[in-house]
Amino acid sequence: MxxxxxxxxxxxxxxxxxxxxxxxxxxxxxxxxxxxxxxxxxxxxxxxxxxxxxxxSSAARALRNQRAGAVALIVPNTTRHVFGHSYFMHVLTGVSSVANDRDTQVLVSTNSDEANGLAAYERVMRSKSADGAIVTSAAVTDPYVERLSQSGLPVVLIGNFPYLPDSITVGIDDVAAEAAITRHLIQVHGTKRLMHVSGPLDHQTAIDRRDGFLAAVAEAGLLESSLVIEGDFSEDAGWQAVRSLGQGIRDIDGIVFANDDMAFGGLEALTDQGLTVPGDVAIVGFDDFGLSRLTTPSITTVSVPAEDLARVATERLFDIIDGVSDGPAHQHLPVSLTLRSSCGCVPKGAQPHR
Amino acid sequence: MxxxxxxxxxxxxxxxxxxxxxxxxxxxxxxxxxxxxxxxxxxxxxxxxxxxxxxxSSAARALRNQRAGAVALIVPNTTRHVFGHSYFMHVLTGVSSVANDRDTQVLVSTNSDEANGLAAYERVMRSKSADGAIVTSAAVTDPYVERLSQSGLPVVLIGNFPYLPDSITVGIDDVAAEAAITRHLIQVHGTKRLMHVSGPLDHQTAIDRRDGFLAAVAEAGLLESSLVIEGDFSEDAGWQAVRSLGQGIRDIDGIVFANDDMAFGGLEALTDQGLTVPGDVAIVGFDDFGLSRLTTPSITTVSVPAEDLARVATERLFDIIDGVSDGPAHQHLPVSLTLRSSCGCVPKGAQPHR
DNA sequence: TCGTGGTGCTTTATCGTTAAAGCACATCCG
DNA sequence: CGGATGTGCTTTAACGATAAAGCACCACGA
Known part of the structure; x- marks a missing residue:
């Protein structure tokens, strides 16, 4: 060798x-x-x-050039619980691939030590360990994220942050997407009594998806016969939501879960109660980060292009670092509906293997 | 603006x-x-x-102290295909948590752009961007990993690398684990005609798991009625392996897949052919990184403590960086069997929810 | 013949931090 | 009362890379 x-x-x-x-x-x-x-x-x-x-030597270069040659991928600690693992992997993959093309290192910073009053990721930026940061899925009201995005340091947020209009964001149109999949349930499968299990409503994503559901239901004149239950994006919350209705669940013929994890939890609860999916109840999820394809029945969902979001966000970040400041402050990437078995589109077990 | x-x-x-x-x-x-x-x-x-x-300033400190204050998590591009996303996330979580306690940054280096003949992760180390590295390699013979581990730089490998006896490794005993779960199938469920679908046999993990299967089968005197098919750890390989037997699959009453992805693929193929699991065939997987819990039936598997492996490896790495060189060169962490429905242990749908 | 303009290097200075050596001034002890 | 020891800072130098300025040297035109 x-x-x-x-x-x-x-x-x-x-x-x-x-x-x-x-x-x-x-x-x-x-x-x-x-x-x-x-x-x-x-x-x-x-x-x-x-x-x-x-x-x-990267250190000598960084010191002399005043440029670290690295970008940070920041994950506020709340995120781990709120989003599944696979989402983050997709984001990391996207960030890495763009960074790699630019000979830039990727630094992953989760936030666990707030000991000295500074969030870990604020230290990363202030110590100039990274030239910029991608922040993924923070809560609506994370003061650190707010401060970071207003610090003047190059930062791109993945998601939607209407409360931070000056920030640069890359996301999807959650309202439109949730409305579209709800319409699918109503128009294609004829569901009339719908339930929505939302995410935690201090997250913009959860708010937007709920609003999309409500808009679609309202435009079909089904608002009266619909209900919304707040969950927290966890499998367990989906399970609880279905259980919480008791026998009342039998009046529902369609459930729109705000993500796939909750849809899976709901699916288990429905099956436990002897209800068939999609026979008795048609259900849909949101995200398509892996899980929804694996379940039986497989879950119809909105495919979120997480890797592309990360890729676009990182390219945007490099532009900002390089002083190129054109391009829209807020970008939306298109999503697609992935039709599977849980809504009744694809017969159970009939999905092509490859 | x-x-x-x-x-x-x-x-x-x-x-x-x-x-x-x-x-x-x-x-x-x-x-x-x-x-x-x-x-x-x-x-x-x-x-x-x-x-x-x-x-x-991290750069000034790094330059002056000759210490980057960062560790690298190195993921050769082959690894990502071989192990899934979830494995990697568990490892990242483990590495991060230990690094965080030491006020150290985590740098993730995935793609190996061999543009200038140096793998990306070799550049990371040589440029002193990181003080040490955790390597999650899969292949038996990655020349870059070999060189890296022999370079004298602090490196800890996750997995088993018998061809690199001088390296520091943290892994599990794949042979013993696969033997144990195979024995479970034989002794508890009375299977007599067993098949093993292995990983790619240029990967140590695949070799070891196959050897474990063979050992258990041999000690039960079932070697004659058993067979091994080589797969590649992908869902599709599991599907193909089952299909490749044609009607011959009906002679098999137990399948030991070398990981959960292949077990899921195999499960689909079996179901397609009208065979029930575990009724007609009992199957087991390996890994327990997420998927095996979600399928119907859920898959009995070996739970690999990926996060703990990463945690132990990272602690070991810091020891080496700090000049503490005691502790065993090769460590094995214990694994546990997670009994679910696919082998017949837990009635379908009867798994407790939480 | 002198100046003007390349060419091809060297010297110098800087980025921010920190270990080591230096240097006043105070205090203590024999 | 003079050398030894302490105290509290400053000066210096170095980590490695790299812009900017400096300086020989040669060639060419007027």
Whole structure:
């Protein structure tokens, strides 16, 4: 193996320069292809750098250039409980791929130590460990996020934050999406007595999805026969919501869950009570981060392009870091309905395998 | 839209020192509680630092101290396909929590862009962006991982790497675990004609699990009536494996899949063919990263403590970084069997909700 | 012949932090 | 009362990279 020799101590630019017989400055200029360095020297320097396995010290570069060469992916601690794991993975994948193209490191910062009054991610930014941050799914009223987005540091939020109109955000139109899938239930499957199990209503996402449901129900004249129960995006909340109606659940013929986890919990509760899905009750979820495809019946849902959201947000972030400030402050990416078995669209077990 | 924030430039230690009327060095000593600084000055410095919102520059510190204050979580691109998203999330959670306790940043390096012949994660280490790395590799022979672990840089591998005896690893005993769950199928459920769908056999995990299966089958004298099919840990491979037997599948009464994804794929294929699980065939998976609990029937599996593995690995990494070099080179954490419906232990639909 | 303009490097200074050495001044002990 | 020890700061230097300025040297035109 050992094509590249094992190095006891790190190779610095000086080592490279010395081997060529010039100063570190000249070597630096050579590697950055300066016009003030002869082609011959450039070739020599490049060869020496390759031979010695020179990799610039990120700390020295960061200090000198006042640029960390890293972006932070910030996850306020509440998020872990509120959103599933897979959502975050999709986001990380998106951020990573864009960052990679820019030779930038990705730093993941969750918030657990608020010991010194500063959120962990505020420290990350203030210490200049990262040049900018992607903030994912914060609560409506997270004061740290608010301060961060108003600090003047490059920050892009994933989601919708009407309370922070000056921030840069990339999200989806939750209202329209939830309205669309509700309409699907009403128009295609003829459901008339609908229930919505919402997320925690201190999250904008939860509010918007509820409003979308209500809009679709209202426009169909079904507002009277509908109800909303507040959940918290957890599987258990979906289960509880269905249980809480007791026998009253038999009057419902369609349930719109604000996410897939709750839909799965609801599905279990319905099955426990001897109700069939979609026979007795048609249900739909939201997110499509993995779970909804696996259940029996599989759950019809709104596919949220999490990875794309992250990708677009990160590209936006780099623009801001580079001083390019055009582009809309608030962007919405399109979503699609993924029709499966739980609403009655696809016969149980008939989904093509691949 | 371009308003200039109050904190235009960052607060440096010099700003703090100037406000107190001393030099930056003295301020530095004050903040590190040096005995050569008077209590009065220390108090003043601390107050000024708090007032100005001073946060040390990570780059300057890293350069001066020759320590980045960050660890890297390295995920070779093959790993992501082999293990799912959830595995990775558990690992990230574990690494983060330990790193957070040590005021250390977590840097995630996934793609290996081999543009300049150096894997992305080798650049991370060589550029001193991180003081050490946790590597979640799967393949038996990743030359970059090999080189990294032999470079002398602090590295801890999650998994088992018998071909790298000098490396520090934290894993589980795949052989024993797969043998145990196979024995469960044989002894508790009386299966006699067993199939194993393995992972790709250039992965140590796949090899070990297969060997565990074979050991258990051999000790029960069932080697003759058993077979092994090589898969690749994907859902589709599980599906294909079952299909590939044609009607021959009806001679099988127990299938040990090397992970849950393949078990789910196999479950679908079995159901498609009109076979019931666990009635006609008892099946088990491996991992328990989320999926196996969601399916119908839920899948009996080996629970891999991914978060704990990551936590232990990270603690080990910090020890190495700090120069503490005791502790075993190769550690195994215990696993547990999670009995669900697919083997026949728990009646379908009878699992307690919480 | 002198100046003007490249060319190709070296010198210098800086980013922010911190260990080590330096230096006044005070205090203690024999 | 003079050397030793302490106290509390300042000065210096270094971590590694890199812009900017400096400086030889050569070539060319007037």
């Amino acid at each position: 050992g094509k590249i020799p094992a190095h006891r101590s790190a190779v610095t630019l000086r080592d490279v320069a010395e081997q060529v017989g010039i100063t570190a400055s000249a070597a630096s200029m050579a590697l950055s292809d300066s016009s003030r360095i002869s082609e011959k020297t450039k070739t020599l320097v490049r060869a020496a750098a390759a031979e010695l396995g020179y990799v610039p | 371009g308003k200039i924030p109050a904190h235009r430039s960052a607060v440096t230690l010099r700003d703090v020192a100037e406000q107190v009327g001393i030099t930056a060095s003295a301020a530095s000593m004050a903040l590190s509680d040096s005995s050569r600084i008077s209590e009065k000055t220390k108090t003043l410095v601390r107050a000024a630092a708090a007032e100005l919102g001073y946060v040390p």
